Amino acid sequence: MAVGLATAAQAFEPVRTDRLVSKVDDTKILVHLRELQAIAERRGGNRASATLGYLDSVRYVRSALAAAGYDAQARPFEFDLFTENAPPVFNRIGPDPTTFTPDVDFATAEYSGKGDVRGLVARVGHTQVPPPAEPGSTSGCLARDFNAVSGRIALIQRGTCSFLQKVRLAEAAGAIGAIIFNEGQPGRDDLLVPTFSERVAIPVVGATYALGRRLYEQSFNGAVRVRLVVDATTETVASYNVIAELPGRNADRTVVVGAHLDSVAAGPGINDNGSGAAALLTIASELKALGLQPQNTVRFAFWGGEESGLRGSTHYVTQLTDAQRAKIALNLNFDMLGSPNFVRFVYDGDGSIGDPGPPGSDIIEQVFTDFFDSRNLPSAPSLFDGRSDYFAFIEAGIPAGGLFSGAEDRKSAAEAERFGGAAGEPYDACYHQACDTIANVNPGVLRQMAKAAAHAVYTFAMTKEDVRAAPTARSSQPRPNAAAKAEYRGPKLVR
Numbered sequence: 103m104a105v106g107l108a109t110a111a112q113a114f115e116p117v118r119t120d121r122l123v124s125k126v127d128d129t130k131i132l133v134h135l136r137e138l139q140a141i142a143e144r145r146g147g148n149r150a151s152a153t154l155g156y157l158d159s160v161r162y163v164r165s166a167l168a169a170a171g172y173d174a175q176a177r178p179f180e181f182d183l184f185t186e187n188a189p190p191v192f193n194r195i196g197p198d199p200t201t202f203t204p205d206v207d208f209a210t211a212e213y214s215g216k217g218d219v220r221g222l223v224a225r226v227g228h229t230q231v232p233p234p235a236e237p238g239s240t241s242g243c244l245a246r247d248f249n250a251v252s253g254r255i256a257l258i259q260r261g262t263c264s265f266l267q268k269v270r271l272a273e274a275a276g277a278i279g280a281i282i283f284n285e286g287q288p289g290r291d292d293l294l295v296p297t298f299s300e301r302v303a304i305p306v307v308g309a310t311y312a313l314g315r316r317l318y319e320q321s322f323n324g325a326v327r328v329r330l331v332v333d334a335t336t337e338t339v340a341s342y343n344v345i346a347e348l349p350g351r352n353a354d355r356t357v358v359v360g361a362h363l364d365s366v367a368a369g370p371g372i373n374d375n376g377s378g379a380a381a382l383l384t385i386a387s388e389l390k391a392l393g394l395q396p397q398n399t400v401r402f403a404f405w406g407g408e409e410s411g412l413r414g415s416t417h418y419v420t421q422l423t424d425a426q427r428a429k430i431a432l433n434l435n436f437d438m439l440g441s442p443n444f445v446r447f448v449y450d451g452d453g454s455i456g457d458p459g460p461p462g463s464d465i466i467e468q469v470f471t472d473f474f475d476s477r478n479l480p481s482a483p484s485l486f487d488g489r490s491d492y493f494a495f496i497e498a499g500i501p502a503g504g505l506f507s508g509a510e511d512r513k514s515a516a517e518a519e520r521f522g523g524a525a526g527e528p529y530d531a532c533y534h535q536a537c538d539t540i541a542n543v544n545p546g547v548l549r550q551m552a553k554a555a556a557h558a559v560y561t562f563a564m565t566k567e568d569v570r571a572a573p574t575a576r577s578s579q580p581r582p583n584a585a586a587k588a589e590y591r592g593p594k595l596v597r
Contacts, residue, residue: 119560125388126381126556128549132540134380135372137162139540142370147536149371151364151407151414152183152339159363163344163383163404170387172346172402179406181413182301183339184213191331192281192307194317195220197324205293208309211265211282212297212411212594214332217305219279223317223326224254226272228261231318233286233311237261242268245275252276255328257317260285264597265296273303279330280306283314297594299411305332341406343414346386350399350563356429357562358401359385360415360491361436362408366593369536371409373543374509378436379404381552385559396563398431405491408437411592415491419498432466432562432569433495435504436555440548441530443523444507446474447484449492450584451503456485457584459496459503462569466503466558473557479550480520488588488596497585501569503558505551507544509533534593 138159142148145155160176167174190210194200202208227247228240239261241247248256248271256277258268265282272280284294294308307330320326344363350356361378365371386402407413419427435449448470450456451463458464467483474481484506486492492502508529518525532538562569589597 117561117564119557121392122385122389122560123553123556125391126384126552128545128552130384131377131380131548131552132545134166134383135376135540135543138376138380139370139372142365148367148369149365150367151341151410156341156364156406160342160344163363163379166383167344167346167386170390172348172386172390174344174346176342176344178340178342179414179417180338180340181407181410181417182213182336183410184334184336186210186334188333190307191329193329195327195329197326202313207293207313208307209293209295210332210334211295211306211308213299213301213336214306214334215301215303216332216334217279218331219255219305220327220329221253221255221278223257223321223328224251224277225318225321226251226256226258229259229318231286231315235287237285237287237290239285242271245271248272248275248277253278255279255281255330257314257321258282259314260290260294262597266298266300266302266596269298269302269304269306277304279304281309281314281317282306283309284311286311286315295594297411297591297596299591299596301336305330307332341414343406343418344404346402348390348396348400350396352398354429355431355568356399356401357432357434357559358403358430358495359434359559360403360405362406362414362491363404364406364409366409366534368534369532369538372539373440373530374438374533374538375408377438377440377543377548381436381439381548381555384552385556388556389559389563397566398563400559400563408491408592411594412491412493416494419494427498427500430500432462433492433500433502434466434555434558434562435490435492435502437490437504437506438509438530439505439507439551439555440543440545441507441509442542442544443513443527443529443531444544444547445513445517445521445529446479446481446547446551447506447508448481449503449506450483450485451501455483457587459486459584460499460501462501462572463496463503465569465572466501469558469561470503470505470554473554482517486584486588488585488590489592493585493588493591505555507547507551
């Protein structure tokens with residue numbers, strides 16, 4: 103079957119992509135995945151950024167790209183690495199002394215300060231218990247919400263503003279610690295694990311809505327005294343992005359194609375995101391082997407520090423000059439392409455289920471969905487919620503898109519009917535765990551997703567059109583860019 107499609111409602115001249123798509127398969131990708139698995143096994147079970155396992159992964163990718171004929175560069179950057187040294191402690195001293203359970207009732211906020219504090223719980227202004235019908239609590243978003251927290255432990259509800267904003271205001275008002283509990287609506291009532299993306303001074307934990315509500319209501323009946331203990335450190339470390347480029351005839355239009363190379367510390371990260379990195383490495387090698395010069399420059403990027411808050415990709419985008427940024431036509435992002443209980447997710451460029459990406463993102467989405475449609479493979483949109491490395495690009499106004507096969511969320515009955523698999527079970531039960539090995543990867547969906555990725559890479563490498571100016575780019579009433587409301591920065595919530 104031919105796979106040379108006229109993409110995005112014929113936004114571009116027809117581009118035949120089968121030259122590249124036919125060369126990309128799971129057998130080649132699995133070669134790279136086995137190497138990444140072996141690296142993790144040699145280096146303590148993971149390939150987390152700033153570890154020896156990650157450095158070996160960088161060396162392997164550079165070597166493979168060099169063998170394919172690229173000048174692959176390891177570009178350094180620094181970021182703050184948060185490490186929890188011991189489980190946190192959260193006790194209610196009185197009334198009714200209770201020890202709460204870590205990772206069930208509460209969890210340490212990423213980039214929390216270190217400390218062992220005891221004090222009275224102080225309710226913060228604009229907290230809504232019970233919660234509003236729709237998310238929208240403004241608890242702790244204004245300085246005046248913290249009028250009574252000096253020398254106390256602030257009890258704050260999740261809501262519209264960022265966790266960092268809430269905690270900075272609490273610090274400024276003299277709070278000695280903070281508890282941020284979930285807002286309370288369905289889907290926003292379980293354990294909250296916040297991140298601040300930068301270090302804060304006071305100890306902070308996230309909590310379930312049930313625990314926050316209990317403390318909130320109890321505080322109206324008299325003083326509630328608690329103890330918080332967080333033993334954690336934040337240190338500045340070095341890591342690397344790996345960048346390789348295939349120059350195009352048009353040096354003023356660049357397609358940046360990325361996948362993060364790092365894992366979490368808990369496991370080898372073969373689906374998350376060895377699958378995306380290995381697929382990208384295969385696509386880069388096969389594209390080079392075709393021996394052609396693309397119309398547009400293609401820049402392959404293997405990002406570091408994604409699991410610590412999209413650090414490598416954010417560094418890359420924020421260091422660009424205005425002139426360099428203007429040359430980037432779009433970003434393609436591939437993260438977790440082989441989930442065992444998969445859905446073929448395509449990032450929601452046109453805003454069909456949420457806020458859209460920058461203009462042109464809708465065209466990118468349709469390039470992917472047209473490919474899947476041509477093969478009678480169902481796909482579904484996935485929110486631009488900030489969970490992967492496209493975020494810095496859409497925040498900078500650069501069109502983006504890509505693929506994702508699902509993480510810790512559970513497959514719905516409707517999804518199981520369309521895609522197969524088990525309803526009510528996670529898309530990837532080994533997400534961020536030691537069992538995220540090659541045995542965790544579904545080779546069939548990996549092949550399908552990698553071929554779709556190759557189709558998009560070749561389409562945007564060879565087209566003479568610019569997605570930012572294409573006549574079929576979104577022409578409806580402008581809506582906010584999804585970056586403005588993104589709740590995540592990498593795997594952790596920021597608001």
